[in-house]
Each structure stands twice: as structure tokens, then as C-alpha cells.
Amino acid sequence: MKRKKYSIPSPRVSQRCNKVVDETENHELCPYFANIPSHLVVQILLQLPIKSLLICKCVCKMWKALISEPHFVKLHFHKTPVSLMIRTKDHRVSRTLHLLECEPEKFEIGSDNHVKLQPIFKLPLRDAKSLREKMMNKPKRPVRAVRLVLEKNTDKNSDGDSQMLNIDSKPYYDKFGVVNSCNGLLCLCCPFEGNPLVISNPVTGEFIRLPKSANAPSRVRKLEPVGFGFGFQPKTNEYMVIQIWNKYVRRSYTRVLERMIFEINTVGTLSWRNVEVDPQVSNSTLKYPTCLNGVIHWIRFEGQTQNRSILCFCLESERLQSFPSPPHVFRNHHTVSRNEPISMGESRGLLYICDRSSFHDVTMWVMKEYGIGESWTKVYNIDTSISALGRPDRWRCGLCWPLKHFEDGASLLLYHSCKCLIYFEPEKYGFKVFRIHGTDSEQVQIIPHTPSLVSLKDVVKGDNIEVLNIYSMCANVKLREENEVLSLSQQLV
Amino acid sequence: MAEEKSQASSSKMLTLKASDGVLFEVELNIAKEMKTVQAYIDDCEDIETIPIPNVLGKHLAIVIEYIKKTNEEYDAEFEKQWNMDDLQLLLLAANYLNISGLQECLCKAIAKRIENKSPEYVRKVFNIENDHSPEEEAKLRKEYKWAFEGVDKD
Numbered sequence: 001m002k003r004k005k006y007s008i009p010s011p012r013v014s015q016r017c018n019k020v021v022d023e024t025e026n027h028e029l030c031p032y033f034a035n036i037p038s039h040l041v042v043q044i045l046l047q048l049p050i051k052s053l054l055i056c057k058c059v060c061k062m063w064k065a066l067i068s069e070p071h072f073v074k075l076h077f078h079k080t081p082v083s084l085m086i087r088t089k090d091h092r093v094s095r096t097l098h099l100l101e102c103e104p105e106k107f108e109i110g111s112d113n114h115v116k117l118q119p120i121f122k123l124p125l126r127d128a129k130s131l132r133e134k135m136m137n138k139p140k141r142p143v144r145a146v147r148l149v150l151e152k153n154t155d156k157n158s159d160g161d162s163q164m165l166n167i168d169s170k171p172y173y174d175k176f177g178v179v180n181s182c183n184g185l186l187c188l189c190c191p192f193e194g195n196p197l198v199i200s201n202p203v204t205g206e207f208i209r210l211p212k213s214a215n216a217p218s219r220v221r222k223l224e225p226v227g228f229g230f231g232f233q234p235k236t237n238e239y240m241v242i243q244i245w246n247k248y249v250r251r252s253y254t255r256v257l258e259r260m261i262f263e264i265n266t267v268g269t270l271s272w273r274n275v276e277v278d279p280q281v282s283n284s285t286l287k288y289p290t291c292l293n294g295v296i297h298w299i300r301f302e303g304q305t306q307n308r309s310i311l312c313f314c315l316e317s318e319r320l321q322s323f324p325s326p327p328h329v330f331r332n333h334h335t336v337s338r339n340e341p342i343s344m345g346e347s348r349g350l351l352y353i354c355d356r357s358s359f360h361d362v363t364m365w366v367m368k369e370y371g372i373g374e375s376w377t378k379v380y381n382i383d384t385s386i387s388a389l390g391r392p393d394r395w396r397c398g399l400c401w402p403l404k405h406f407e408d409g410a411s412l413l414l415y416h417s418c419k420c421l422i423y424f425e426p427e428k429y430g431f432k433v434f435r436i437h438g439t440d441s442e443q444v445q446i447i448p449h450t451p452s453l454v455s456l457k458d459v460v461k462g463d464n465i466e467v468l469n470i471y472s473m474c475a476n477v478k479l480r481e482e483n484e485v486l487s488l489s490q491q492l493v
Numbered sequence: 494m495a496e497e498k499s500q501a502s503s504s505k506m507l508t509l510k511a512s513d514g515v516l517f518e519v520e521l522n523i524a525k526e527m528k529t530v531q532a533y534i535d536d537c538e539d540i541e542t543i544p545i546p547n548v549l550g551k552h553l554a555i556v557i558e559y560i561k562k563t564n565e566e567y568d569a570e571f572e573k574q575w576n577m578d579d580l581q582l583l584l585l586a587a588n589y590l591n592i593s594g595l596q597e598c599l600c601k602a603i604a605k606r607i608e609n610k611s612p613e614y615v616r617k618v619f620n621i622e623n624d625h626s627p628e629e630e631a632k633l634r635k636e637y638k639w640a641f642e643g644v645d646k647d
Contacts, residue, residue: 036581036584036585036619037588040584040585040588040596040600041619043596043597043600044600044603044604044607045604046600047600047601047604047605048604048607048608049608050640051609051639051640052604052607052608052609052610052640054637054640055609055610055611055612055615055637055640055641055644056607056612056615057633057637058612058625058630058633058634059612059615059616059619059621059623060616060621060622060623060624060625061624061625063621064625064633118643119639119640119642120639121639204636204637205636205637205639469636471635471636471637471638471639472635472636
């Protein structure tokens with residue numbers, strides 16, 4: 001059909017012919033040009049990765065406000081790919097976390113390429129206060145636990161006023177363990193007992209120290225840990241931390257349980273509050289805290305019977321109760337192993353359980369409808385008798401994290417200890433083995449953690465607790481281990 | 494040639510008039526993808542020429558072409574040919590005409606082009622003035638030090 005006046009030109013043609021005309025027209029349209037409305041700016045910003053968003057905070061005040069806005073942060077978090085943080089183990093403070101975003105491209109790299117695990121984030125040091133004191137005193141007194149090495153500042157980009165200090169810090173004092181991750185915030189704990197000490201957002205570098213509880217263990221008061229957890233209550237928009245201890249007293253030559261201590265701290269407040277719950281739980285250990293829908297879930301390992309089940313605590317109603325578990329998974333009592341072969345977590349709003357208790361298989365279960373026991377679905381059953389490494393191999397320390405939404409033909413990342421990751425894509429190519437390079441640590445630890453821009457300043461709401469920033473404080477403290485750059489490469493079998 | 498009024502409404506033609514006077518004849522079902530135009534038609538059924546005062550002819554041409562061929566492949570190629578100015582004007586056009594698919598596509602394309610670029614570059618692209626004080630900016634750069642490492646050269 002013949003067009004009336006102007007046939008639609010092909011794009012290239014129009015650009016060539018009308019170039020001069022366009023430029024003047026663009027100048028005339030300058031007002032539009034300068035002012036993309038903020039709702040469109042938001043749509044553009046939502047497509048950017050976190051690194052670019054933080055750079056964009058510097059563009060102008062309005063952009064900083066848009067990016068810091070809690071609703072934007074929440075929307076952006078939902079678009080961030082499922083990620084894992086990797087850190088080295090082995091007698092180190094292990095304060096650096098290397099991010100692995102689990103996007104398919106990362107695993108299509110082939111055997112000749114290396115993918116750098118970036119960006120790198122830092123955790124605070126557990127005993128930073130005494131470290132700083134030691135740093136201040138360094139010219140005068142020899143220091144017991146810390147050796148300091150001063151290096152000339154050759155780096156042009158640093159603050160200029162101070163020197164980079166290479167510090168040999170001792171993990172005994174400074175290492176943090178991790179309780180769990182929730183909404184991009186990490187709950188850090190004492191690596192020995194497991195009690196929560198700090199909440200941090202590694203992306204923004206912010207962290208806060210949790211208040212000390214009156215019931216905390218001390219040199220005189222020995223408590224036995226039962227379980228810990230960190231979660232988010234969507235109805236009140238608050239983050240809560242839980243600690244559960246058993247207090248024993250000596251009677252004759254044995255010890256008797258005096259009481260169980262169950263306490264909650266609302267992050268941002270100064271005290272821990274006691275909650276009355278069924279003390280039955282005191283005979284168990286609670287592991288793999290996972291927060292979903294305002295409820296913290298654990299796998300409960302009962303002391304005497306070795307029974308396993310799922311226990312949950314609703315942050316709103318403050319009730320502790322059992323939660324439906326996948327059929328048969330917890331019935332296998334025989335494996336009383338130290339490496340609990342069952343783990344639990346949450347991915348994209350669904351609870352999952354990874355069962356490695358069978359000699360031959362690794363099984364992944366997903367609860368497709370929250371709270372409905374029948375909806376536990378076996379998503380994968382991976383036969384591990386012939387492993388990806390081409391020979392029959394028991395999967396050591398095999399932990400399992402789902403990477404994609406299960407309906408998308410999901411893939412799993414299995415960690416086969418000793419710095420080896422096994423990527424399992426059932427639809428495409430089965431197994432691929434990846435090795436982590438760049439560190440002389442024998443082992444790595446993997447923490448499921450999807451980064452977000454949630455600001456602790458919004459969480460804390462008020463002046464009670466000080467929000468500290470790791471980059472402002474420890475900008476010139478660098479541990480030797482921080483020189484390592486980790487990368488991933490595929491290992492052909 | 495006069496517009497044909499055929500029996501089937503899908504082949505009814507409509508004329509769209511861009512801000513610089515350029516006219517485009519499009520089928521009704523194509524025009525309806527632009528929700529703004531749809532609203533116009535709903536209001537006055539007999540309209541034959543619809544003015545699009547905020548959009549230049551060259552951009553309207555691109556928008557119409559996009560609507561005609563919406564498949565995944567085309568999207569990927571689509572963005573590469575346009576410069577930043579055009580992308581922004583197209584975004585404004587897609588926003589005004591209320592075509593959500595095109596809007597999302599353009600936002601992704603613009604985001605790709607500013608990803609990992611310095612704040613100076615981004616300001617230049619969007620013609621934004623820096624209203625941070627030097628202290629504020631220095632503080633942000635220090636707090637988010639890791640984000641500023643490895644930024645692409647402008």
C-alpha cells in the first residue's frame with residue numbers, strides 16, 4: 001500500500017541524510033534532553049549492577065537519593081542474580097569475601113579462561129579496637145599478638161596521609177564466623193561458639209556491633225550453644241537476631257540443665273529480650289538458620305535420639321513450632337556423622353534441603369508451596385557413584401546450592417572441597433568442574449549471599465547504635481591474605 | 494491516495510503526525526500498541542490524523558518499526574545502531590506513547606552503556622550538573638572504594 005507522504009526510512013539512511021538537520025533539532029529539544037523524568041531514571045538504574053549503582057550515587061544528589069530509597073533497594077535486590085561469597089579458610093582471619101554471581105555466562109567460560117571472582121569485600125575485624133590500640137602504640141612497645149610491618153606508600157591513589165600497614169593478625173582474635181545472610185545483610189558471629197556479634201553489609205561496608213546481652217557467656221558463666229539466627233520481619237520492617245543457650249549447673253558429678261535462654265534483639269535497639277518458649281528444644285542443636293516470610297527455620301538435631309526435623313520460629317507471633325519436612329529425608333538415623341550431611345537454605349523465596357546422607361546420591365528437595373508439607377518436591381537426584389572427576393569418588397564435604405529458579409531448568413553448584421566447584425546443568429551438559437585459583441589456602445568456605453544495597457542506617461533508625469564503616473575505619477589496614485585475587489577456571493576431566 | 498476504509502478494522506489505516514510535521518500511515522493495530530494513541534482513538538472514534546507533538550519524525554519512524562518487528566533477536570541488534578542522544582529521545586518517545594516493551598528495552602540499552610563508567614561520564618551523558626560538595630563526593634568515593642576500582646576509561 002502506497003504511503004501518503006513519507007516512507008519510513010531505514011535507520012541508517014535517516015542518520016546519514018539528515019545529520020545536519022538532526023543536530024539543530026536536538027538543540028531545540030534540549031529541555032527534554034536535560035531532563036529525563038526521575039521515574040525513567042529509576043528504570044534505567046534498576047538495570048545496573050550494584051557496582052555501577054554505587055558509582056552513580058556520586059553523579060548528583062537526586063540520583064543518590066533515588067538509589068538510597070528503600071523501595072528502590074528492595075526492587076533492585078529482587079533482580080540481583082543468586083550469588084555466593086567465597087572466602088579462604090585455613091588458619092586465616094579470612095576477612096575478604098570474593099563474590100561469585102551465579103549467572104550462566106560465568107560457567108560457560110571454557111578451559112582456557114579465568115573468571116576473576118570480583119568484587120572483593122571486606123569484613124570487619126572481630127577485635128579491631130585492641131588492634132587499633134596496638135597500632136597507636138607501635139613505636140613504643142613491642143606487641144604480643146600482632147606483628148606490624150610498615151611499607152612505604154607507593155600507591156598514588158590512596159589517602160596519601162597514611163601508610164599502608166601489612167598486619168599479621170591472628171584468626172583467634174579477629175576472625176568472624178557467619179550465622180546466615182538475609183536481604184543482603186550478613187550476621188557475623190564468634191567462630192567458636194557461634195553467637196551473633198555483628199550485622200554487616202559487605203557491599204556498602206557498613207556494620208554495627210550487636211549489644212552485649214546480660215545473659216551472654218563469659219569466663220564465669222559457661223553456656224552451651226543451642227542455636228542462632230538472623231531474620232527479617234516484613235510486617236514491622238525490622239531485623240531480628242536470636243540466640244539460644246543452655247545453662248547448666250553442677251550437681252554431684254554431673255551437670256544438670258538449669259534453664260534454656262532464648263533471647264531476641266531487634267537490630268537497632270540496645271537490649272536483648274527474653275522470650276518464653278517450650279524448653280524441649282534444649283535437648284537439640286539447631287543449624288542452618290534460614291529466614292523466609294518472616295520466619296526463621298532451622299534443622300533440628302536432637303541430642304539423644306539423633307532425630308532430625310525442621311523447627312521454625314515466627315518473628316511476628318514469637319512462637320517456636322515444628323515445620324513440615326520432606327518425607328523420608330530425616331528418617332535415616334544411621335549416619336551420625338560430624339559433617340551433617342543435610343543442609344537447608346532459601347533461594348528466590350523457596351526453601352530447599354540438600355540431602356547427602358545416602359552413599360550414592362545427592363538429593364535436592366524444594367518446598368514449592370510454603371508451609372504445605374506435601375509440596376516438598378524432589379527436584380534432583382544426582383548419582384555420585386561416578387563423579388564428574390571421571391572416577392568413583394565419594395563427594396567429600398559436598399554442599400549444594402541451587403542457583404536458578406527451579407522452573408527455569410535450574411542448575412546446581414556443588415562444592416567438592418579443596419577449592420573445586422561442580423556445576424550441574426541437567427538439561428545441557430551434566431557436570432562441569434571448576435577450580436578456584438589464586439590462593440594457597442587448602443580450602444574455601446562458601447556462604448550463600450546475594451548482595452543488596454540495604455543500608456544499616458535505615459535498619460538502625462535512630463541514634464542508639466552507631467553505624468560504622470569498614471572502609472572509613474580500616475582503610476589503611478591490610479592483611480597479607482588480602483593480596484590474593486581469586487579466579488575460577490574450568491578443569492577438563 | 495486517500496486512506497482506504499476497508500471492511501476489516503485491522504487494515505484500517507491511521508495517520509500519525511510527528512512534531513516536525515512528518516506523517517506516517519500505519520495500520521490501526523500497530524497504532525494501538527501505543528497506549529497514548531489508543532486513548533486518543535477511544536476518545537474520538539472518527540479521527541484520522543493523530544498529532545504526536547513530543548516526538549520527532551525520525552524517532553517515530555523507529556518506534557513504528559520496533560512495533561512491527563518485536564522479537565528477541567531484533568531487540569539485540571536494535572540498540573547497537575543508535576547513539577546515546579537518540580536512545581534517550583526514543584525512551585522519552587516510548588514513555589509518552591506508553592509502549593512498555595520498548596521502554597524496558599531502551600532502559601536496558603542505556604544502562605548497558607553507562608555500566609561501569611565514571612560519574613563524570615554519566616553526568617555528561619544525561620547533562621546533569623554535579624551538586625555534591627567536594628567533601629560529600631570524596632566521602633562517597635572513600636566509602637565505596639571497591640566500586641570505583643576498575644572503572645572504564647571515559
